[in-house]
Amino acid sequence: MMKLKPFEAFVGDDPVISYIGIRADENREGYISHKDTIEAVFPYIEDGLVREDIFKILEDSVGIPEYYKWRSRSGCYFCFFQRKDEWLGLKSFRNDQYT
Numbered sequence: 001m002m003k004l005k006p007f008e009a010f011v012g013d014d015p016v017i018s019y020i021g022i023r024a025d026e027n028r029e030g031y032i033s034h035k036d037t038i039e040a041v042f043p044y045i046e047d048g049l050v051r052e053d054i055f056k057i058l059e060d061s062v063g064i065p066e067y068y069k070w071r072s073r074s075g076c077y078f079c080f081f082q083r084k085d086e087w088l089g090l091k092s093f094r095n096d097q098y099t
Contacts, residue, residue, distance in 0.1 A: 004031060013037055025050040069093060
């Protein structure tokens, strides 16, 4: 809700396509708006892309982000749903480059 409510308020009643980066191998649903003007699109799921595919795309283009040395996923840096070892990794690896 801390991300979704402000997002919906920001777009107002304008028509919006929201691209959601959930992979085909993730067992979760993404953001589905209750507003008729916001269409959620899941390109990785639609193309059947799994974790290995995404890392290959990253490797071939911009490189693997450094935070994957201690994180299992990206998302919100201080997400309270992180595993304990990700919080510890954040403490151990943090520096000006990542903040």
